[in-house]
Amino acid sequence: MTSTTLVLRGVGVSPGRRAGVVARMPDPLPAPSTEPLPPGTDLAAAADRIGAAASVVHDALLAAASTARGEGAAVLAVTAEMAADPTLVDEARRRVVEQASTPQRAVWDAAAVVVDQLLALGGLFAERARDVDDVRDRVVATLTGAPMPGVPDPGEPFVLVARDLAPADTARLDPDLVLALVTEGGGPTSHTAILARALGIPAVVAVAGAGTLRDGDTVLVDGALGSVTPDPDEDAVARAGRTVRRAARLGAPGATADGMPVALLANVADPAGAAAAAAAGAEGVGLLRTEFRFLGRTVAPGVDEQVDAYRQVLAAFPGRKVVVRTLDAGADKPLPFVTAPDEPNPALGVRGLRTAWDHPQVLDDQLAAIARAAAVEDADVWVMAPMVATAEEARDFVERCAAHGLAQAGVMVEVPSAALRARDLLVHARFASIGTNDLTQYAMAADRELARLARLSTSWQPAVLDLVAATCAGGALRGRPVGVCGEAAADPALAPVLVGLGVSSLSMTPRALPDVAAVLATVTADRCRELADAALAADGAEAARDTVRAMLPVLEDLGL
């Protein structure tokens, strides 16, 4: 690259090179002034402006919902109804009429009342608080003529630059319009990063200088190297344009160049995801998250309902492996019937398998449902527990599974203690599946959502790779397979390293399957071990990654 402009550095979280024009996500609106309306203002007329603005926002969101897909459509439909909600509008009107608040300040304060109520309810209700904030900002922007918050729509494909993205924003990204994603905040395992990979949008997060980019700037984004180049030269833009459109489907089972099989599986969260994973050619499901039947409930779903839900997933993979993870509640997924609302540090609290200590019936019902679904479908059903820390927990879980006739019972390795003592856990557990996101979070003591810690929150950290190696050593000692089902498996440069460390299956977002398969097909099992040794020999995450990437020129050819 011959460009003389300063290249911005961040953390590449979704590979691919794209050049395009910047459209910035507007910064959050400041709180409107508390200065009341001047005496003599027609308060009734001022109050009427609120209803009018709310219905403008309602109509715009409904129109957007009708063209959006999946999760995005659901989020938009909810926010649209919130904009029309009489509770919010009436409270805001009252503040104008009785307190002479400006309409924008009245909306701001009325929304705060609702947000406080939702936050007090906790759990899923608290998540809706973000939607209320979003509606508030849109109504306030309509009233004041400020730029409309949310993902911009310049009318042509663009590079989205944002301070940070809320889950509701990311749910609305259209992969046909967003060429690449650049954020100042976020980390490699943040929800933004996970979604970008799922959509196949190149993304760089934690870019310190992203604030200097302006609407209309042309940039080249490299989601593998983590670089953002303003005013790229024509050669670089042409190279980015030439990058082969990557395959969207896995054509053949995963294997190294010399034919060692590496099962390439999909992470799936609901029946629709299972169908999509099967369509993408996944060899099976390496992680079925079962929270979809539990989230948004005040009591656990019944056994019959669960059987029905699991059967829908299993039916998509006849004769294939489906690894079902039992309920992983707690931390960022609180559920009122198993988790406590008042833990000072939920990531280190009663979460995952630990919730079964006080609520064993929820786990027993789930295992009964999985066993019944497995009995009537043709999939090869494996079961694993999240957040296992000790051999004793592994033994208890395997015994419980056996009581329900589920023989293939294993553990997730997310806690460093489980990795270090895998040889003990795998006496009982039939297999281990490493959840690299949480394993990294716990090994590095770094909250995965904190952008300031992005450099720590990567599975390229040699300490994390040591833990993967320890888990694989335990698996080899006991003759048990070890897989990876965290985001690390979807990194086409890291995947061969994991295989070299002894991992025999990789489970990831379906979008990443063809990229990982393409890279694996170019390296032998021996070369994978050399890559693993090189990564372990590095003294830092960046050194490990740079060394491995330099040894894998195929990444450049594939535009990864």
Next chain:
Amino acid sequence: MQRSVVVAIQDGLHARPAALFVAEAARQPAPVTIAKNGSGPASTRSILSVITLGIGAGDEVVLETPADDDSALASLDALEDFLHRVAVE
């Protein structure tokens, strides 16, 4: 006029199902409230009120309208039918 209904909607009245329910309620000629064992009654036309009732599948709710004519009957019928659907997408 009031009526008890056992909710069949698999996901309960959350997120999108709640949005669709509120939109359905807004189309009805009569105003209808919804209550769940002691919580509420809340307006069926307010998504925030409906969501905060925390209604899940299998819950029994009470739909009520102050009207007492054909429009009341039609409104209750429409909302009862909605809650009896298993999937609302």
